[in-house]
Amino acid sequence: MTISLTINGKGHELDVEPDMPLLWVLRDELGMTGTKFGCGVAACGACTVHVNGQAMRTCNIPVGAVAGTDIKTIEGLNGGGPDLTALQQAWIDHQVPQCGYCQSGMLMAVSSLLSQNPNPSDDEIDAAITNICRCGTYPRIRAAIRSLATA
Numbered sequence: 639m640t641i642s643l644t645i646n647g648k649g650h651e652l653d654v655e656p657d658m659p660l661l662w663v664l665r666d667e668l669g670m671t672g673t674k675f676g677c678g679v680a681a682c683g684a685c686t687v688h689v690n691g692q693a694m695r696t697c698n699i700p701v702g703a704v705a706g707t708d709i710k711t712i713e714g715l716n717g718g719g720p721d722l723t724a725l726q727q728a729w730i731d732h733q734v735p736q737c738g739y740c741q742s743g744m745l746m747a748v749s750s751l752l753s754q755n756p757n758p759s760d761d762e763i764d765a766a767i768t769n770i771c772r773c774g775t776y777p778r779i780r781a782a783i784r785s786l787a788t789a
């Protein structure tokens with residue numbers, strides 16, 4: 639079955655089963671490996687992308703359910719250009735990543751939050767960002783978000 643996807647502004651026509659998880663399509667069919675596989679059961683957030691601007695976990699979304707939507711992955715977070723977003727720069731300034739495995743999903747989740755709420759409280763951050771970081775970077779994530787809110 640041919641499924642049409644728009645990812646980071648680029649159209650794709652893919653011959654895949656509609657029940658294949660979007661994460662598999664991104665990584666295995668399109669080679670976009672910035673989006674990570676963690677748990678496979680929508681629990682950790684490593685696989686987060688934006689679907690129509692909303693953060694969504696892709697390991698349990700059938701690709702057929704997102705045909706025709708506007709998808710953005712970590713590869714397109716900065717518009718695909720050479721410049722980092724303010725969010726990515728804040729991540730560097732606050733040395734957020736440790737092993738880095740969860741961080742693609744974190745950045746996608748946080749950028750979605752900030753687009754809707756540019757100055758979130760700690761409680762709002764905790765409620766919105768439920769991604770898991772085994773390295774425990776949560777304090778640095780909050781610091782980076784606060785730096786953007788006060789910039």
Ligand code: FES
Pocket residue numbers: 674675676677678679680681682683684685686695696697698
């Ligand atoms: S791999 Fe999708 S939420 Fe963990």
Ligand code: FES
Pocket residue numbers: 734735736737738739740741770771772773774775
């Ligand atoms: S930076 Fe290692 S899991 Fe988050």
